[in-house]
Amino acid sequence: MSTTRREFIKTVGAAIATSQIPPDPAAMDTLALTPPLAPPQSTAKRKVIYDQDNSGPFGTDILGTLMMLQADNIDLLGITLVTGDAWMKQELAYTLRLLEMMGRTEIPVYPGAEFPMLNTKEEWQLRQQLYGGHRLDPWMGAFNRPNGGPDEIKPLPSPYDRLAGLKAQQEHAARFIIKTVRANPGQVTIYAGGPLTNLALAMGLAPDIVTMVHEVVIMGTGFHVFTNAFNIFFDPESARKVLRAGWPKCSIVTVDIAEEIHEGDEFAPGRRMIEEIAARAQSPISDLFQLHAVDPLRRNPNMHFFRMADEMIAAQVIDPSVFTKSEEMYVDICTTPGPRYGDSMFWPKNWQAVPDAGKSVSAADRRVFVDPRQFYLGPPPSAGLVNVLQEIDHVRFKKLFVDLMTKPIRKA
Amino acid sequence: MQTSSGLLAHSAMFSPALQTPSAPGAKKKLIYDQDHRGPLSTDTVATLMLLQADNIDLLGICTVSCDMWAKQETAYALRLLEIMGRPEIPVFMGAQDPLLNTKAEAQMRYQMFGSRSFGNEGYLGCFAKDAPGRNEVTPLPPPYNRFAQIKAQPEPAADFIIRTIRANPNEVTMYCGGPMTNLALAVMLAPDIVPITREVIFMGGGIHHSTSSVNVYFDAEAAKIGFRAPWPKFTLVTTDLAEQVHMQDDGKVDDIVERAHSPIADLFREYEQKPQRANPQRRSFRMPDEMMAAHVIDPSIFAGYDEMYIDIVTHNDGHYGDTSFWDANWKDQAGELAGQNNPSITAGRVQVLNGIDKKRFRELFTELMTRRIK
Numbered sequence: 001m002s003t004t005r006r007e008f009i010k011t012v013g014a015a016i017a018t019s020q021i022p023p024d025p026a027a028m029d030t031l032a033l034t035p036p037l038a039p040p041q042s043t044a045k046r047k048v049i050y051d052q053d054n055s056g057p058f059g060t061d062i063l064g065t066l067m068m069l070q071a072d073n074i075d076l077l078g079i080t081l082v083t084g085d086a087w088m089k090q091e092l093a094y095t096l097r098l099l100e101m102m103g104r105t106e107i108p109v110y111p112g113a114e115f116p117m118l119n120t121k122e123e124w125q126l127r128q129q130l131y132g133g134h135r136l137d138p139w140m141g142a143f144n145r146p147n148g149g150p151d152e153i154k155p156l157p158s159p160y161d162r163l164a165g166l167k168a169q170q171e172h173a174a175r176f177i178i179k180t181v182r183a184n185p186g187q188v189t190i191y192a193g194g195p196l197t198n199l200a201l202a203m204g205l206a207p208d209i210v211t212m213v214h215e216v217v218i219m220g221t222g223f224h225v226f227t228n229a230f231n232i233f234f235d236p237e238s239a240r241k242v243l244r245a246g247w248p249k250c251s252i253v254t255v256d257i258a259e260e261i262h263e264g265d266e267f268a269p270g271r272r273m274i275e276e277i278a279a280r281a282q283s284p285i286s287d288l289f290q291l292h293a294v295d296p297l298r299r300n301p302n303m304h305f306f307r308m309a310d311e312m313i314a315a316q317v318i319d320p321s322v323f324t325k326s327e328e329m330y331v332d333i334c335t336t337p338g339p340r341y342g343d344s345m346f347w348p349k350n351w352q353a354v355p356d357a358g359k360s361v362s363a364a365d366r367r368v369f370v371d372p373r374q375f376y377l378g379p380p381p382s383a384g385l386v387n388v389l390q391e392i393d394h395v396r397f398k399k400l401f402v403d404l405m406t407k408p409i410r411k412a
Numbered sequence: 413m414q415t416s417s418g419l420l421a422h423s424a425m426f427s428p429a430l431q432t433p434s435a436p437g438a439k440k441k442l443i444y445d446q447d448h449r450g451p452l453s454t455d456t457v458a459t460l461m462l463l464q465a466d467n468i469d470l471l472g473i474c475t476v477s478c479d480m481w482a483k484q485e486t487a488y489a490l491r492l493l494e495i496m497g498r499p500e501i502p503v504f505m506g507a508q509d510p511l512l513n514t515k516a517e518a519q520m521r522y523q524m525f526g527s528r529s530f531g532n533e534g535y536l537g538c539f540a541k542d543a544p545g546r547n548e549v550t551p552l553p554p555p556y557n558r559f560a561q562i563k564a565q566p567e568p569a570a571d572f573i574i575r576t577i578r579a580n581p582n583e584v585t586m587y588c589g590g591p592m593t594n595l596a597l598a599v600m601l602a603p604d605i606v607p608i609t610r611e612v613i614f615m616g617g618g619i620h621h622s623t624s625s626v627n628v629y630f631d632a633e634a635a636k637i638g639f640r641a642p643w644p645k646f647t648l649v650t651t652d653l654a655e656q657v658h659m660q661d662d663g664k665v666d667d668i669v670e671r672a673h674s675p676i677a678d679l680f681r682e683y684e685q686k687p688q689r690a691n692p693q694r695r696s697f698r699m700p701d702e703m704m705a706a707h708v709i710d711p712s713i714f715a716g717y718d719e720m721y722i723d724i725v726t727h728n729d730g731h732y733g734d735t736s737f738w739d740a741n742w743k744d745q746a747g748e749l750a751g752q753n754n755p756s757i758t759a760g761r762v763q764v765l766n767g768i769d770k771k772r773f774r775e776l777f778t779e780l781m782t783r784r785i786k
Binding site for chain 1 (some may be wrong): 507511517571593601602603636726727728757
């Protein structure tokens with residue numbers, strides 16, 4: 001416990017000290033209302049803020065990053081980091097060096113939240129003892145037992161090899177998000193690949209940005225594989241705030257859809273995506289796949305590859321037509337600190353029409369469910385309406401991924 | 413419970429050695445964060461006290477939704493500064509919504525679990541059923557009469573708090589007279605401000621009178637963040653203490669209406685004396701925010717404090733925002749439960765004011781209200 005409270009104080013604070021939020025014209029006049037919805041974005045490059053718990057050296061976070069760096073139709077306005085899979089400062093080290101290796105040092109990187117809104121490592125461990133561990137998704141990211149503190153920066157392995165000369169921006173991620181959304185009303189897509197702490201902070205400081213964002217794409221929660229995924233249960237309070245916000249569009253990649261495709265899957269019969277990429281990509285992408293996917297698999301043929309969660313968020317931003325079915329649904333997150341802390345529940349948008357579904361109730365069930373209209377099937381107050389991605393074209397998704405990884409390294 | 417021992421040592425471990433904040437006789441630097449309900453309330457009266465006190469350097473006023481929505485409160489705060497002739501004090505509009513709580517849920521919790529029954533703490537401020545909307549700003553009655561010419565600053569309150577504490581290390585006192593939403597945002601964005609804040613003073617929660625009050629249960633998550641941060645000093649006015657003094661006691665109101673200058677006399681005549689005379693059964697409110705102001709202006713009025721731990725329930729149920737208290741010296745307690753009454757893992761250490769010299773409080777209060785307008 002003592003470590004955490006000391007950690008609480010020793011933070012990037014001083015480094016991100018002096019930045020300021022540009023004036024919010026609405027706050028100048030206490031009578032002003034929320035600014036009207038901005039016009040839809042043009043067909044030009046898609047402006048993206050990339051918010052990520054960018055845990056290196058390899059994995060879904062890094063691969064999502066590489067996809068965004070490689071896509072020609074993306075204008076990457078900045079990368080914002082948040083503690084999640086790793087501590088924020090360690091992620092910062094990987095991100096800066098990755099940009100150097102990729103020759104993309106023009107992209108600004110912003111340090112974000114180092115701690116979730118309320119959750120702590122100590123409570124998490126006690127909850128696991130009291131209620132049992134999360135058997136289906138035991139990953140605790142920065143809160144994993146052997147992980148050091150928020151200030152520890154471990155050396156970066158090959159092909160990173162050393163810390164970057166490139167430096168992070170001084171401004172806090174939340175302030176960068178506010179400033180950028182206000183400067184580009186209706187145009188900015190926010191890729192949220194980690195816990196939603198930075199976004200919750202930005203909303204708390206500047207609720208006016210919600211209606212000015214083009215789209216938020218989020219990874220987390222699910223229906224079937226499990227209802228509680230790391231990015232949500234690491235900071236359930238922030239997730240609840242962000243998912244309820246009422247963005248013009250908020251798309252969710254659930255665990256269910258992400259589990260359909262894994263990084264170790266085949267690209268062509270007998271040939272895995274990782275092998276294809278390691279063989280055909282340019283350096284440093286080829287090195288990353290060779291050293292951190294192909295070689296480890298050779299040493300351990302039973303190696304488990306992770307689902308392609310963040311890569312699917314990237315696909316929704318780069319080419320949403322890869323997804324062939326989606327549905328608007330209400331979602332809410334449980335923030336009661338019990339065994340279901342961080343759990344999600346979903347309700348159909350048109351729940352009032354659901355009694356029609358009673359037509360398909362079997363004759364046997366009809367004896368029990370006399371009239372489905374007797375049930376309340378709707379969401380709780382304040383639940384958020386989101387766009388749940390439900391089906392993905394596997395062939396096209398894999399092709400998009402492999403193409404982006406193997407095309408020539410995109411120049412600044 | 414090994415995990416708690418580190419928590420208990422917190423202030424010694426996490427604060428750098430406190431420097432003497434300022435030369436003797438220097439003014440106390442204050443950020444005044446308030447859910448500024450107009451036209452007259454415990455919030456507004458505390459504002460008047462701090463505007464009138466000679467030893468206070470009021471760096472800025474921050475507003476936060478609770479008693480009213482932040483926009484309406486900001487309108488009242490700006491115009492109050494104008495009619496008090498203090499337009500130089502900057503006003504920052506803060507959080508318009510709690511971190512998570514919503515009106516719909518607050519209402520539904522009451523339906524399901526009942527309202528808070530203890531001590532009439534069912535009050536929901538701007539979440540009340542018939543309260544105006546979030547963006548509605550209704551006209552200001554006399555003696556405000558109209559909206560202010562001066563405007564709120566463009567900066568969000570949380571950013572002003574961060575900037576000001578960093579620019580004045582170990583010197584700034586944070587007065588939190590509303591929910592701690594602005595403070596919680598500031599702590600999340602910049603945890604480094606915690607050890608360099610001189611003192612936080614907050615009103616809310618209680619041990620006997622009621623286990624919570626609106627400033628806590630309006631935004632329980634923010635309260636949890638505010639309480640558990642290891643501030644060098646966190647002073648708490650509980651409902652227990654605040655209930656010891658009410659505005660109508662000791663003929664204060666008549667005294668002030670008689671002797672005060674305009675606009676203070678007008679405010680007390682219109683919003684305390686007249687309603688009191690019209691309805692002698694009227695029970696005026698306790699004086700929590702005035703007590704916080706008194707503590708900032710002259711802490712010697714208070715008898716002392718109990719060192720305690722406090723934590724907040726954030727379960728989305730009938731206990732949302734409830735407080736729990738533990739003695740800080742739980743390890744030294746005698747008896748068969750010795751050493752077993754440990755605080756929760758997320759508890760924060762606070763100094764709970766435990767007594768007030770009512771006579772001196774009345775003197776200080778009426779003197780500030782009746783002296784010449786600064």
